[in-house]
Amino acid sequence: MSSADIPDIPVEARAGVHRGPLREGEWVRLTDTKGRRHNFELVAGKRFFSNKGHIDHDELIGREEGFTVTASTGGEYLVFRPLLSEFVVSMPRGAAVVYPKDAAQIVAMADIFPGASVVEAGVGSGALTCSLLRAVGPYGKVTSFERREEFAEVARKNVDQFFGTPAGETHPNWSLNLGDLQEELPRQQIRCDRLILDMLAPWECIDATADALYPGGMVCAYVATTTQLSRFVETVRAHGGFTEPQAWESLVRDWHVEGLAVRPGHKMIGHTAFLVTARKLAPGQRAPRKTRRPAPGAYGPDYTGPRPADMPAPEPVAEVLPEVGSDLD
Structure with a gap:
């Protein structure tokens, strides 16, 4: 040919x-x-x-x-x-990029489908945006929110570069907004199928997320630390309008293969972030109560974060003071 x-x-x-x-x-x-x-x-x-x-x-x-x-x-x-996976790791950066291994997990596990309406916050350098636009296809829509103008500008240039968008135009299925997701979702009355939270404090947006998602829709958070992971998962549980959150991370290791010399490679893409997904319930519905109880002490006196509705705060333990003149003096 x-x-x-x-x-x-x-x-x-x-x-x-x-x-x-x-x-x-x-x-x-x-x-x-x-x-x-x-x-x-x-x-x-x-x-x-x-x-x-x-x-x-x-x-x-x-x-x-x-x-x-x-x-x-x-x-x-x-x-x-x-390739897209090669482009995103070498493109100019404003904020850190979502690596291909995590973008692939988001597209698959958050079930980003052709024709979907997807909201993304924040936009970072546009790496995940490219994967989302690819996944929703020509009949879907991606709406991105970014607080910092300099990050938004880098993302816009990267997305335009990858998709070959003519000068002065933008991808027809993409809307990039400067502003806070928590404020803009209700103000613009946006409804969506999927909502991706790549931000410092995604738990602050749970109420706005629940209002924006269609029943059966999915929220997916991308967080870097265990403290962020715990705070987000427990906030979703305490909200009550979502299914039980699922949290995981992915680790990628290459292999050296030459004849009989077959061994793990010396380089590995280890921890980049945790991913958490949960599905939106129908209005007024709550998920069935978990039959497996939390581990002892999981929500003990030392835990100060959000609590599930059926997990009341424990009574404070009274401090016992020694009596005057006792052997403990």
Whole structure:
């Protein structure tokens, strides 16, 4: 099959990828023999420079991706269009990005489906936004909220870059808002199928989240620390309008495979964040009471966070003072 016979991905798919020959304005990813990677936009007449020499962009434009090119001083590079998972870990950052392993878990476990209406807070650098827009497809909608203007601007540029959005336009299925989710959801009267909370204190938004989600919808929180995890889970439980929260993390380890030398790799993507999901109940409904009781002391005197409705605070333990003149003096 010749290059002319390869059909491109329809623009209406909003996929952010192309088939066929590389074209001016697209981004490419060059990988050298040591695995070092370089991403840049193809511009006719420009040159890419590295310590291995230079490569003219015109040498790349018009060729099918997946080829090897040799720089002016002999260095070899493999040329492909960047995958989404490769793009997000190398794109400019304002805030920390949601890593591909977590974005994949969010899309799968929060059940982001084509045509879904998804709300995201905050937008960070736009990494998760790209995955959400891919998942909802051309008939869905992603509404993002970000408090900090500088982060929002970085995210906008990254999303536009990945999807190839023309200058002066934005992705037609994406709305980026500056503001606080807790205030903006009720003000804009937004209703949605899924709500993703990637923020410092997601428990502050539970009431607004419950009002915005359709019955059966899902909330998914992305939190970094165990204290955030505990506070969010217990706030969801205490609210009563959701199913029992499910919390987990994912760890990714690569493997070295060469003949009989098969062993775990030396590098591992360990803890990045905890994920928590829960489903919205119908109005006025409560989930059945758990039959398994909490561990002794789980909600003891030392616990000061939110409590489930059926878990009253324990009576304070009275301090016993020694009698005057006793042997304890």
